[in-house]
Amino acid sequence: MTTLVWGLRTLKMADLRIMGSKIYTLWGTLLILLYFCYSGTEAVRCHCHPCYNSDTNGTCETLPGGACYASKSLTPLTDWEDLETRTWGCLAPEGGTLLQCQPSAVPHREVSACCKNEDLCNLNLNLTFSEEDFLPGVVHPSDPEKRAENVTQIVLLISVTVFLLILIVAITIVYLRFKRQEFRRKQLLVDSEHETFVPVGQTLHSLIDESQSSGSGSGLPLIVQRTIAKQITLVRSIGKGRFGEVWKAKWRGENVAVKIFFTTEEQSWFRETELYQTVLLRHENILGFIAADIKGTGSWTQLYLITDYHENGSLYDYLRLHALDTSEMLYLAHSAACGISHLHVEIFGTRGKPAIAHRDVKSKNILVRKNGTCCIADLGLAVKYVSENNEVDLASNTRCGTKRYMAPEVLEETLNKNHFDSYKQADMYAFGLVLWEIARRCVIRGFVQEAELPYYEYVGQDPGIEDMRKIVSVEKLRPTIPAVWEEQEYLKVMGRLMCECWHPSPAARLTCLRIKKTLSKMIETIESAPK
Template identity: 50%
Template structure:
């Protein structure tokens, strides 16, 4: 082996090669000479351009070092080395100049068959996950519906069981029944209402009007009021029941509704409306029997407008409450609660308004309200029934007259003395029209003569009476659009402060 090696070294020669990347010692810029045993090479490589997302191809020609220096090892390696295709030659001068080189870009993407398999796998995974997700959501919805339905049925079942149970010690009071109801604010379930109505025990008559008669009654030893309608007032019963069962109707200054029922034979029908019972009776009766302090006057007036503001207000929610106009505000239709606040009652003439549909629901009722409290635009028939605001402003006129009734019974101290003064109770226009005035009587006073109830001078000596006097004048203004809103009146009255003795401060 040694002689052979020495022979090869003896015949080692240099080559002249074509170069475009020539060494510094090269004399000519297009050729170079190899060292003994070296070779010529040609290479092609691609440099990735991230801007164009393609490879820029570069060709290189030059001299390769001898094998002892590691040069030929590159030529004997893989066809591609780090993205570079290299070919070497030692067959003669400039043997590398016309070598054919082909660049193939390295690829990290899988073959088409692999890609299809991966895409199909990903699609199947995604479809499976989506299916599982939809199934889970549907399952949760079904569970929630079942739970809600079960809970409501259990609540109703417990209510009926409590009502039908003979053990009074296990009975829930009416307030508990309302707390157990659906929470929509539209009253108790109909089955519970009918069960209560069958268990009512009438005790004594406490009032009578053109619609029927009001009785004090007992349900499981709890006092309730029962309005028994005349057979001719079926429309009023239907309307009042509908209004009371309106969603979100319940309010501390609106008479609390408990139940309604209708029963009878083909020739005789009884219609009941069961509500909270207030022993003080109507505001009309209360003012005849009592004088009131400035503090009490403020409480009565403020609570009345709070109830009316809630009635007039439309609540936008799911479910929501329509705006409602009472259309028969008077002192007989307002009850006085034990805490000294008012509760508005009698909704047989009420009007509902849905702003989304722009619909006014006027009940087919022959009653037209109370003439003494009718606004000028009602008396002269100029009220626009297609505009719901017209009904609300007519309510405000009536409220102004009720304020006048309250204010007359408010006691004030005569300046410079220790004596007190107040007027006797009287109805609005008591000294100008008969006890049961006709349309013509009221039209002549209110519309033709434009008379309004007088305001005594003593009312200027007490702040609440001063404020209420100004409110009254704006409430009964002949031009409806100049009147205040219930919410504005409520805010004005809530600003008045009183001291511990009941005097305004």
């Protein structure tokens, strides 16, 4: 029985139709044979109209085994009137009497019947149309309303079918794209299930030092990074931005900072991770990179970037809480210049470092370390220069820098994007504004100014591109330098440096290496001065 069922399931629909037609033919043949076997052999006289090859008395005589028939049909004359036609006559046995006298399985506008029990029996046959001949689904030529209604139903059916097909295709495409993204994320997460053991007692700095001594110069091995990311415990949120959120976190009791990117900022996460793992990028004045990983399951995903934690926060926050003496001002400015200078410089060698421009230099992207020096953070917009093929490797994301710190050529959209020095010169314009923020908080004669953002006197908290273009490019205004700075030697030099940084002509601006050397000499002068 199981074999029979399996065999039937494997048959195609065409095979089933062929088999059914053969069974129907066989069954019809058997009925005909049975009819001839049991039917009488005597001839019968029938009424005929019209009569062919018969007497004029309106009758005909069948052959033995034949039958009498009567038929009635409706033929449309107009859309509202039908012509009724009746016929009577004799059926020969070889003409398929049995099948010809059976009712049709398909509704039509013709009815017939047969008999052979007595002479002229076909005069008494009841010819009545059945209800099936006038079913709603059967449209007759004489019924224009039903014909129009049927056309409307067909059009509606086709429209609904096409709409459903389009909907199914759209849902299928969306589903396949979603599954492709999930597959990509799961591929990135697959190694997180196989945690590499980091020996107890190992600190982050010891792990990084071992990695540096091995000669890689580009951070910890990826599997170690994923192990660290898996063991991270988030403590509290310490900042939010357009890219995501920054958290203070713990790893085996050590403080770390975790930058959690929005899932829509996946390209920024990839870019910043790639840049932080650049060979020889690690520097004391660049935020220390620890690890990067994608954490999550099929229902949620978090993009982690784990770095050193600096409790003083950004330079922007630090300046609002602290007034500076001359040495503190110079240490902050010099260390920030060292970080940017290391980014800008290209190191040649077998495993050299490409030149990098930050493209978003501002006080909020510079962190203050515990010893009072700065480190440069947030490389999400940075651009690399590959000297081997003279190519500028620009970030693929669409974010631009901070409008308040944009150089005139950036605001005017005249920056040469194919020339790497253009990006470094734009960095130096923004760094000049950062120097102004630092110098403003230096105490002079016991008096210190409030911390403010550049151009605070000209624009609001969130200026637009047009606002900044009008101030910087059209009116050529710059932050105000107080006259009292001329009375203090170091502030006088700082004022001269920042003015040369924000020069309207990019080529006339100082390089960061030049600023670094100038500030270094001033620090040596202070340190060598008698206490």
